[in-house]
Amino acid sequence: MVATPDIPRASSAALLSSKPDKRPPNMGQIIRWLLLFIGGVLMIMPIAYMISTSLKWPHEVYNVNLIPEEPTIENYTYVLEDGRFYMWFVNSIIIATITTISNLLFDSLVGYTLCKFRFPGRTIIFIAILSTLMIPTEMLVIPWYLMSQSFGWLDSYWGIMFPGMMTAFGTFLMKQFFESVPDDFIEAARIDGLNELQIWWTVAMPLVKPALAALAIFVFLGNWTAFLWPLIVTNSVDMYTIPVGLSGFGDEADVAWELIMTGAAISTIPTLIVFLIFQRFIIRGVVMAGLKG
Amino acid sequence: MANLALHNLTKSYGNTEVLHGISLAVDDGEFVVFVGPSGCGKSTTLRMIAGLEETTSGIIEIGGREVNNLEPKERDIAMVFQNYAIYPHMSVKKNIAFGLRSSKMPKPDKEKRILDVAGILDMVDLLERKPSQLSGGQRQRVAIGRAMVRDPAVFLFDEPLSNLDAQLRTQMRLEIKKLHQRVGNTIIFVTHDQVEAMTMADRIVIMKDGHIQQVGTPEEVFHRPANTFVAGFIGAPSMNLLPGQLDAGGITLAGGRIVPHPLQAPASDVLLGVRPDDLHPDEANPILSGKVTVREPLGSETLIYVETPSGEVIAKADGRTPPQVGETVNLGAAMENLHVFDAQTQQALT
Numbered sequence: 104m105v106a107t108p109d110i111p112r113a114s115s116a117a118l119l120s121s122k123p124d125k126r127p128p129n130m131g132q133i134i135r136w137l138l139l140f141i142g143g144v145l146m147i148m149p150i151a152y153m154i155s156t157s158l159k160w161p162h163e164v165y166n167v168n169l170i171p172e173e174p175t176i177e178n179y180t181y182v183l184e185d186g187r188f189y190m191w192f193v194n195s196i197i198i199a200t201i202t203t204i205s206n207l208l209f210d211s212l213v214g215y216t217l218c219k220f221r222f223p224g225r226t227i228i229f230i231a232i233l234s235t236l237m238i239p240t241e242m243l244v245i246p247w248y249l250m251s252q253s254f255g256w257l258d259s260y261w262g263i264m265f266p267g268m269m270t271a272f273g274t275f276l277m278k279q280f281f282e283s284v285p286d287d288f289i290e291a292a293r294i295d296g297l298n299e300l301q302i303w304w305t306v307a308m309p310l311v312k313p314a315l316a317a318l319a320i321f322v323f324l325g326n327w328t329a330f331l332w333p334l335i336v337t338n339s340v341d342m343y344t345i346p347v348g349l350s351g352f353g354d355e356a357d358v359a360w361e362l363i364m365t366g367a368a369i370s371t372i373p374t375l376i377v378f379l380i381f382q383r384f385i386i387r388g389v390v391m392a393g394l395k396g
Numbered sequence: 397m398a399n400l401a402l403h404n405l406t407k408s409y410g411n412t413e414v415l416h417g418i419s420l421a422v423d424d425g426e427f428v429v430f431v432g433p434s435g436c437g438k439s440t441t442l443r444m445i446a447g448l449e450e451t452t453s454g455i456i457e458i459g460g461r462e463v464n465n466l467e468p469k470e471r472d473i474a475m476v477f478q479n480y481a482i483y484p485h486m487s488v489k490k491n492i493a494f495g496l497r498s499s500k501m502p503k504p505d506k507e508k509r510i511l512d513v514a515g516i517l518d519m520v521d522l523l524e525r526k527p528s529q530l531s532g533g534q535r536q537r538v539a540i541g542r543a544m545v546r547d548p549a550v551f552l553f554d555e556p557l558s559n560l561d562a563q564l565r566t567q568m569r570l571e572i573k574k575l576h577q578r579v580g581n582t583i584i585f586v587t588h589d590q591v592e593a594m595t596m597a598d599r600i601v602i603m604k605d606g607h608i609q610q611v612g613t614p615e616e617v618f619h620r621p622a623n624t625f626v627a628g629f630i631g632a633p634s635m636n637l638l639p640g641q642l643d644a645g646g647i648t649l650a651g652g653r654i655v656p657h658p659l660q661a662p663a664s665d666v667l668l669g670v671r672p673d674d675l676h677p678d679e680a681n682p683i684l685s686g687k688v689t690v691r692e693p694l695g696s697e698t699l700i701y702v703e704t705p706s707g708e709v710i711a712k713a714d715g716r717t718p719p720q721v722g723e724t725v726n727l728g729a730a731m732e733n734l735h736v737f738d739a740q741t742q743q744a745l746t
Contacts, residue, residue: 287481292447295546296469296498309485 153371156364162174164360178365188366190341192347195370198260198333199326200345202267206322207315209269214277215303219289231276244335251336258338267326273318280314281307316381327374345370397457398472398549399424400445400582401532405454407440407606415440415606417454422584422599427576429585431593432603432629439554441603445584446475446552460550463678469498474543475552480503482527482538489523492541499546515544516578533564540572544579553585557592569595590630594618600648602626624742627735633699638668638684638706639739647736649654654681659736661745669735670701675711677719678728684709685726688719701721702727 128136156164157178157249160172166172182188217229247266248257256262292302308315322380337343345352349366352359400422407415415437422428430438443449445456447468456463457584463471474495482491492513496506514520521595527535536556543551553572557565573596587593593600594614602617602625609629610622621627627635640647643663644658645671655668677685677700686704698718700711702725711727719725736745 285479285481287477287479289482290446290468291475291477291481291542292494293448294446294468294473294475295495295542306483309483312485 108233147317150371153364153368156361157368159361161359161361178361179369180360181366182189184264184370185346187340187343188345191343191345192370194260194342195327195344195346196373198263201260202264202326203319203322205264205268206270207319210273210318211281211308211315212303213274213283213312214279215307217274218278218281219284219286219307232271232274236275240331244332247332247366257336258342260342262324262336263342263344266332267322267329270322273322274349276318277311277314280311284310320377320381324374327370335381349381398582398707399426399457400459400584401455402441402445402551405441405444405456405458406452407437407444407449407569409451411706413452413606415444418606418608420601420608420611422582425580425582427573427598428601429587429593429597429599430601430603431587431590432609435605436603437606438588438601438603440476440517442552442554442584445471445550446473447471450608472549473552474546474548474550475554476536476539476543476556478555480527480535480539480556480559482535482542482573483571484527488519488525488527488530488538488541491527491538492523492545495542495545504592506539509545513541516544516575517541531564532560534538535570536560536568537571538702544575546583551581551583553583554585555732556586559590565592574597582740586725594630600630602629604629620744621669621735622744624667624669624737625742627737631671631673633672635669635671635735636709637737638670638704638709640706641666641685642666642667642736642745647683649706653683653685653705655734656730657736665739666745667737667742669737669740670709670729670733672710672712672725674729674733675709675727676721677713677725677730679726681728682726683728685724688721688723688725691721693717693718700725 140387151169155169155171158174159166160175160177161176163172215231217225217232235337243266251257251262251265256265288306288310289302292306297305328346329344330350334347334350337347340348340351345366349363349370351363352366400420402418402420405415406413418430418437418441430441432438440449442577445458446464446515447463447470451464458471458473469715483494487692489510492510493506497668499506503510510523511520514523517540519534519541521539522530522534522538527538530538540697541555556572557568560568572585585592585596597614599611599613600617601611604625610617610626612620612622617626617630617679622632624637626651627637638649640649641656641663642657642661642665646654646655647666647668649668657668670683684702684704684706686709688700689703689708692699692701693715696715698713698715700713700719701710702711704727709727711725713719713725720731736746737743738745
């Protein structure tokens, strides 16, 4: 008589165990879900109020009701018909896009160099770059302003963009990611006759696409929502970015919150689209950077 | 194809010298394997030949041309890495074609060359696949293909089989050997596996602590080891080394047993070497006796570990009727299979 092998029995057990768990949730799970729910509500409330306020008439703005009594899209019509908003939108797009491209190129170049080349002073340079992260923006705006003034960059795209063309955070992020690119790849390309710039572009960059995507989103969002520096460096309404422009809605007597919230709601759309497309890269990028760090 | 010569090559990191004057001549089309334990300097030597490490002193010549000051791409070499180094974001075809990126060859010729290489490596059907869709052996073939497509003067292999499982290693070993017979390029192959070295090499270079211990054919290094390190490193299980005193009557081992040996040398302390393959139970002319402590059946043969006055030795017994554990056995070996080493210098005297 042939003995029944153990394997089919083990497989059956595995199949049984793969059925959905129908046990009622325990107290720990309930508390976790409750905390997550509260966190979710806290996160969503400002957005909900932004949309709610954008659908309210001016007299209803200070009413805390989430659902407007008389919903209106008048604010959207007003903001979209106002030519200034388009101008600010285009300014923000130009600034955020160029700054993002610049960061992707320069942060990755510096990160790659610091990661893959051995040269005297490498560690000191890296520490110096990192140490700039500890200086608050509020302290930097005065030297930035003086620089802009002496170079004639006030009230220009270049003036708004130059402090963010390359960031210490981006350099750090890219350096950490390039650590995961095996040196063998680079040496193999060197033997195959590529120069260092070609190796960076052809071999190393495609291997850190998740990091590039994450960095692109961080930089784009950062520049899209930047307020303090664009406010300081711009004088003319034509050069405003969306956050600066929106803050000026209203008059000296009153702030038109319904228009500000409408503009904010509209300006959220591009970032929302970008985030929805690339969120998996952001999460992966943040997780990987954390692991590497 | 080209010959390769290393003249008194040294390498230092700071004040620490890790390669101490390596000299070697490799003939055109020869398959030379560098073998040795970790840290012996074999990979460093290979990387210096490739131009990935600077030489501290000495000269490297490829095809009669000094290449010390040339970039890796100018040395007419191709290298296969331990981790394959095939680019995960490129298809097999692009990976193979990568080796031709800097070539000025017309595009149709490049295409033909890629297909030729893919044909030789039996990879034509895999050209559009990504590396993640390939097995370990296939990935290694892609790496070899990328090296082959350039038709370099010298192929450098840096432990290319280390990441493969035992079965695949054996298969790839055979494939690389066949490939060499087919294309005939000069190959420098680095490994820490003495079986790979023995099975593939025309000549083996055995290294230890930054020194070449012996250069020779597999037969030479196995049957005529230059010193006790080579004797112990090549062959599995390792050669038994028994301390003794050499005099006119032969070699006196611990316990007083005298092993007759014709070696003419001044009386001195020596090590008598005998491979387990050559040491068998022998009642007629024993050189050692002792109790069997462990048996390792290998099928047709059985390895027996025998505790003797000279220490534990390993011998080979018949697989059908091996001695029992605890049994006392006499072990003998043919005179021509005995090796004698100077106990002080560890160098071979025979």
